Amino acid sequence: MADSLTAAIIAVGSELLTPHKTDTNSLVISEVLNDLGIAVGFKSVVGDSRDELTAHLSHAMARHTIVILCGGLGPTDDDLTRDVVAELLRLPMDEDPGIVAAMQKRFAARGWKMPEVNRRQAQVPRGAAVLENPHGTAPGLWLETGHHQLALLPGPPREMKPMMDGAVRQRLAAVAGGVRLHRRLVRVAGKGESAVEEIVQPIYSQWVQRPPRIETTILAGLGQVELHLVTQSVDAAVANAALDRAVAQLADALGHDLVSIDGTVLEAVVGGLLRQRGWWVAFAESCTGGLATSRMTDIAGSSEYVERSIVAYSNRAKIELLDVPESLIREHGAVSEAVAAAMAAGIRRRAQVNAGIGITGIAGPGGGSERKPVGTVCIAVDAGESSVRTFTFPGGRDMVKHLAATWAIDMLRRWLIKSLP
Amino acid sequence: MADSLTAAIIAVGSELLTPHKTDTNSLVISEVLNDLGIAVGFKSVVGDSRDELTAHLSHAMARHTIVILCGGLGPTDDDLTRDVVAELLRLPMDEDPGIVAAMQKRFAARGWKMPEVNRRQAQVPRGAAVLENPHGTAPGLWLETGHHQLALLPGPPREMKPMMDGAVRQRLAAVAGGVRLHRRLVRVAGKGESAVEEIVQPIYSQWVQRPPRIETTILAGLGQVELHLVTQSVDAAVANAALDRAVAQLADALGHDLVSIDGTVLEAVVGGLLRQRGWWVAFAESCTGGLATSRMTDIAGSSEYVERSIVAYSNRAKIELLDVPESLIREHGAVSEAVAAAMAAGIRRRAQVNAGIGITGIAGPGGGSERKPVGTVCIAVDAGESSVRTFTFPGGRDMVKHLAATWAIDMLRRWLIKSLP
Numbered sequence: 001m002a003d004s005l006t007a008a009i010i011a012v013g014s015e016l017l018t019p020h021k022t023d024t025n026s027l028v029i030s031e032v033l034n035d036l037g038i039a040v041g042f043k044s045v046v047g048d049s050r051d052e053l054t055a056h057l058s059h060a061m062a063r064h065t066i067v068i069l070c071g072g073l074g075p076t077d078d079d080l081t082r083d084v085v086a087e088l089l090r091l092p093m094d095e096d097p098g099i100v101a102a103m104q105k106r107f108a109a110r111g112w113k114m115p116e117v118n119r120r121q122a123q124v125p126r127g128a129a130v131l132e133n134p135h136g137t138a139p140g141l142w143l144e145t146g147h148h149q150l151a152l153l154p155g156p157p158r159e160m161k162p163m164m165d166g167a168v169r170q171r172l173a174a175v176a177g178g179v180r181l182h183r184r185l186v187r188v189a190g191k192g193e194s195a196v197e198e199i200v201q202p203i204y205s206q207w208v209q210r211p212p213r214i215e216t217t218i219l220a221g222l223g224q225v226e227l228h229l230v231t232q233s234v235d236a237a238v239a240n241a242a243l244d245r246a247v248a249q250l251a252d253a254l255g256h257d258l259v260s261i262d263g264t265v266l267e268a269v270v271g272g273l274l275r276q277r278g279w280w281v282a283f284a285e286s287c288t289g290g291l292a293t294s295r296m297t298d299i300a301g302s303s304e305y306v307e308r309s310i311v312a313y314s315n316r317a318k319i320e321l322l323d324v325p326e327s328l329i330r331e332h333g334a335v336s337e338a339v340a341a342a343m344a345a346g347i348r349r350r351a352q353v354n355a356g357i358g359i360t361g362i363a364g365p366g367g368g369s370e371r372k373p374v375g376t377v378c379i380a381v382d383a384g385e386s387s388v389r390t391f392t393f394p395g396g397r398d399m400v401k402h403l404a405a406t407w408a409i410d411m412l413r414r415w416l417i418k419s420l421p
Numbered sequence: 422m423a424d425s426l427t428a429a430i431i432a433v434g435s436e437l438l439t440p441h442k443t444d445t446n447s448l449v450i451s452e453v454l455n456d457l458g459i460a461v462g463f464k465s466v467v468g469d470s471r472d473e474l475t476a477h478l479s480h481a482m483a484r485h486t487i488v489i490l491c492g493g494l495g496p497t498d499d500d501l502t503r504d505v506v507a508e509l510l511r512l513p514m515d516e517d518p519g520i521v522a523a524m525q526k527r528f529a530a531r532g533w534k535m536p537e538v539n540r541r542q543a544q545v546p547r548g549a550a551v552l553e554n555p556h557g558t559a560p561g562l563w564l565e566t567g568h569h570q571l572a573l574l575p576g577p578p579r580e581m582k583p584m585m586d587g588a589v590r591q592r593l594a595a596v597a598g599g600v601r602l603h604r605r606l607v608r609v610a611g612k613g614e615s616a617v618e619e620i621v622q623p624i625y626s627q628w629v630q631r632p633p634r635i636e637t638t639i640l641a642g643l644g645q646v647e648l649h650l651v652t653q654s655v656d657a658a659v660a661n662a663a664l665d666r667a668v669a670q671l672a673d674a675l676g677h678d679l680v681s682i683d684g685t686v687l688e689a690v691v692g693g694l695l696r697q698r699g700w701w702v703a704f705a706e707s708c709t710g711g712l713a714t715s716r717m718t719d720i721a722g723s724s725e726y727v728e729r730s731i732v733a734y735s736n737r738a739k740i741e742l743l744d745v746p747e748s749l750i751r752e753h754g755a756v757s758e759a760v761a762a763a764m765a766a767g768i769r770r771r772a773q774v775n776a777g778i779g780i781t782g783i784a785g786p787g788g789g790s791e792r793k794p795v796g797t798v799c800i801a802v803d804a805g806e807s808s809v810r811t812f813t814f815p816g817g818r819d820m821v822k823h824l825a826a827t828w829a830i831d832m833l834r835r836w837l838i839k840s841l842p
Contacts, residue, residue, distance in 0.1 A: 017461045019452035020640060020649065022443060031440035040438045041473055044465040052462055052484070059480045063473070219441060228441065283732075289718030290711025293732050297710030300786050300818055308738035310731060311704075311714050317729035317772070321742075351738070365721050397721055 005176055006041040007033050008060035012072035012081050013155055014047035025070045025153075025160050032169050037179035037232050038066060048078040057088055065148055066172070068164075071155030073138040075117040081152055082141070086125040089145060093123045096130060103137050131167045135159045142171055149175055179232055182239035184247050185263035186227040188254055189410045193220035196254075200227065203249050212242045222399060223406035224259070224266065256414055267299050270409055273416040274305040281412065282351040283309040284322050284343035286334070287361035287377060292405040307353050312343065322346030322358075335360050337378045337388045344382035355383040355415065359408050361391075363400045377404040381415050426597055427462040428454050429481035433493035433502050434576055435468035446491045446574075446581050453590050458600035458653050459487060469499040478509055486569055487593070489585075492576030494559040496538040502573055503562070507546035510566060514544045517551060524558050552588045556580045563592055570596055600653055603660035605668050606684035607648040609675055610831045614641035617675075621648065624670050633663045643820060644827035645680070645687065677835055688720050691830055694837040695726040702833065703772040704730040705743050705764035707755070708782035708798060713826040728774050733764065743767030743779075756781050758799045758809045765803035776804040776836070780829050782812075784821045798825040802836050 009030065011023040026043045033040055041064045046052045053072070060067045072081030086093050099122035100114075107114040121138050124130060131140030131151075136159040141152040151168045153160045188196050197218055207214035207229075217228040229246055233239035247261045259266050274281055283293045293309040296302055310321050315334055318324040324342040332338040340358040348356030361377025368374035373392065377400065380388035389411065393403040430451070432444040447464045454461055462485045467473045474493070481488045493502030507514050520543035521535075528535040542559050545551060552561030552572075557580040562573040572589045574581045609617055618639055625648075628635035638649040650667055654660040668682045680687050695702055704714045714730040717723055733739040736755055740747055745763040753759040761779040769777030782798025789795035794813065798821065801809035810832065814824040 015638070017451060017464065018638070019448045019455060020638070022445065022448060024443065027440045027443060030438060034440060040468075041470075042465055042467040042477060043438065044463055046463045047461075049462075055480070055484060056463060059476070063476060217436070217439065217441070285711070288715070289723075289727070290706070290714035290730055290732065293711035294709070294715050294822070297732075297734065297784075298819060298822070302710075303734055306710070306732075307735050308731065308733055308742065309711055310742075311711065311718075311727075311729055313718065313724055313727050313729055321729065321731075363718075398719060401715070401719070 005038045005066065006064045007038050007066035007068060008041050008064040009033075009043035009068045009070070010053075010056055010060060011043070011045045011070045011155075012048065012053060013045075014049075014078075016045045016071075017047050023070075025155070025157055028157070028161050029068050029070065029153075029164055032164050033066075033068075033172070034230075035181045036169070036172050036176040037181060038172065038176055048072060048080060050080050050084060053080055053084045054088060057084060061088075061148055066150075066175070067148065068151045068153065068168075070153045070160055073121065073140070073152060073154050075115070075120050075137070079120070082120075082123055082125065085141075085143070085150060085152060089125065089143070091125040091127060094126055095119065096122050096124045099124070099130060099139055102132075102139075106137060129171075131163055133159055133163060135162065140167070142168065178234040180234070180236065180239075182231050182233060182236065182243060184229040184243050184261065186229065186247060186250055186261050187259040187263065187266065188225040188227065188257050189223065189259050189266060189406070189413070190257045191225065193218060193225055196225045196227075196257075199253050200250060203253060204229075204246075207242075207246055212239055214242060214246050223403045223410075256417055259410075259413070266406065266409055266413065267295050270413045270416065271296070271299045271302055271305060273413065275301075277354075277416070279355060279416075280305055280307045280351075280353040281355045281357070282307050282347045282353045283408070284318075284347040284356065284358045285309060285311050286313060286318070286343070286359060287363045288359050288401050288405045288408070289313065289363075291401050292357070292359060292408045295405055296409065307351050308347075310347055318343060322350065333372070335362055335372055335376055335378060337380070337390055340378035340380040341382065341386055341388045344380035344386060344388075348382045355381060355412060357381050357408050357412055359404055361393075361400070361404055363397045363404075365397060375400050377407075379404065379408045379411055381408075381411050383415055383419070387411065387415065426459045426487065427485045428459050428487035428489060429462050429485040430464035430489045430491070431474075431477055431481060432464070432466045432491045432576075433469065433474060434466075435470075435499075437466045437492075438468050444491075446576070446578055449578070449582050450489050450491065450574075450585055453585050454487075454489075454593070455651075456602045457590070457593050457597040458602060459593065459597055469493060469501060471501050471505060474501055474505045475509060478505060482509075482569055487571075487596070488569065489572045489574065489589075491574045491581055494542065494561075494573060494575050496536070496541050496558070500541070503541075503544055503546065506562075506564065506571060506573060510546065510564070512546040512548060515547055516540065517543050517545045520545070520551060520560055523553075523560075527558060550592075552584055554580055554584060556583065561588070563589065599655040601655070601657065601660075603652050603654065603657065603664060605650040605664045605682065607650065607668060607671055607682050608680040608684065608687065609646040609648065609678050610644065610680050610687060610827070610834070611678045612646065614639060614646055617646045617648075617678075620674050621671060624674060625650075625667075628667055633660055635663060635667050644824045644831075677838060680831075680834070687827065687830055687834065688716050691717070691834045691837065692720045692723055692726060694834065696722075698775075698837070700776060700837075701726055701728045701772075701774040702776045702778070703728045703768045703774045704829070705739075705768035705777065705779045706730060706732050707734060707739070707764070707780060708784045709780050709822050709826045709829070710734065710784075712822050713778070713780060713829045716826055717830065728772050731768060739764065743771065754793070756783055756793055756797055756799060758801070758811055761799035761801040762803065762807055762809045765801035765807060765809075769803045776802060776833060778802050778829050778833055780825055782814075782821070782825055784818045784825075786818060796821050798828075800825065800829045800832055802829075802832050804836055804840070808832065808836065
């Protein structure tokens, strides 16, 4: 029964126990396991220690039928995973001539001779299947015993991921049967986590009451919220129909706060709307220092709708490049709705684009006052008509910059939706 | 003996086993443990399962004297850490009236009544010390048995960190004795990991041969390399003198590739050099889309040396705002050293600043050709004299943007060092 299948994930490598490194392989591995309806019982990181790894592996095998080990397959004395597994399962090791030949070929292609130490990587516990590694020298291994399935994967993510996604997924699928996980990722902007929760909780709480049961997880980002919907089913059509209905309910309830129902990021959604209208856009940024434009241009093809931007960090730049009247700055201050609106109008006129966005604020830590504390940001969108808002963002300099850029891009999105024919 | 002290870290929470979340608390915890000379034997993540947590905790206690548990201290039925610890150590639970009073006060301050479920958080295994939590309702707990020290910490990082850094560090220090870890972080730019390794390996390999033994870890970032130096000693003066000598050796060998010896990031180093000279700077960015300026303005006080920037994404913007001759673009292409130099000179003249930086390139995935493949970027620094270089960066759009911004800022740093009196 697929329902009773559980797995343990063990990442091996002393560097993963330092304060500077985090194991990300287990996320990819968890995703594949969950996709196949296999729950993760625990995940661990152990150093390159024979004793610790042996104890940990035997603890894992005592509790779970599937164990995925990651790392420790290199050629040096530090690399113990193969040895420990063979010892614990009492399997003799054989040198696999196919692996040796493949490694020799790999080295020869670069004009090198294979170092003798690499022969360690050709040692295979008897009965194990060898999983090809097109991206490195260490092959993976797959072992089935009476009660257990073990996968031994290389540590570097670019070697591990294709192997987990390919050969290991296939083998696990055969063990797991036909159950699969189906997902949707819904993105929301303009509301905090608890406000979104209040709206969607009455909706998603119904989804767990009848099959196919849909589980919902709310993840809060900076200025955005993600709703992850997951359902387990053997029947893809049933699962997808249920997810489609669920997503439609959310879209109804969230209105214009809904950014996308298929995981598309905010910047790409705005890019799509601009492209759809054939519009060009330009930003006039002060406190965000170019971050809003940099994020817009993270999207491939953004040169087809981002025309230019001005980072007007000084007042002189605001006056010279955006025609903000000096008197306006004197009267209202550089951080004011009047100046934000003038910046948006200025860049729109100068760049001859359809929409201009102006952002001016106090990112901190200095520069705040009682009336305008750190975090005060004014954002204007000008596209003929103009809209302008003042925010007081929490957090430090990085968070204020990030939230201001997100809201600026989102205000443009709302303008585009509203003004679409 | 401090040398034999080892610890296990267990993070508790089903959400930490999903493909979307990663446990970062263990990094903070590892740092404090390492500082005190305590090695981390393993770290694990387990879900909110009584059975799994019990098995895992007893496995940890069988192998390590110190166990740090994090999470599962909330008020709901899912929060099992207190119960499991008390059960395993066969300790009865008592309600702590001090905790109840503190929680009631906390709720009252917001005009709320404490929900009855919160009484769970006042349950204390007999003999445990209560660790105050000024940032949340769940207090931490510290337990000493004959052979073990256990800390139970809340899961939210902003509650966990001050507790680990404060009360838990103090108690662990008493257990660990006087040994401390001393560190230096050296930053390097302009060379890849293996090139840096080639230069520094003959140097750091000597440091492990005589006390105080210094361990060196090389971490590769995008366009930058970090060297982490760590030494363990009871005598801070001895450790620091040895680290100073070591860092001086590295500085000698690395020359202008050395960015900082105290962990200061590249952007702040460049900011310091600009400030020192009383210089202003402005960027003319194309393929980086504002990223170089955004990173420069991540540093507090950068408005004292960043005057403005232009994101000239279109050719029209390059011509209108930076005086790049149209004929130059026609003849050499928008991605060329001639255009990069003209952009740098143009922004310098227009903004009346001391140094102008021009960046033009192909971030991809489209737009490449055989002669100028994706990743081709030309960067110019103009400060009276001008220098210009062409790069071919690897990776996707994000990586090309990031590497181009890093090199642009680093070319400015090299110019500032070279031209300092």
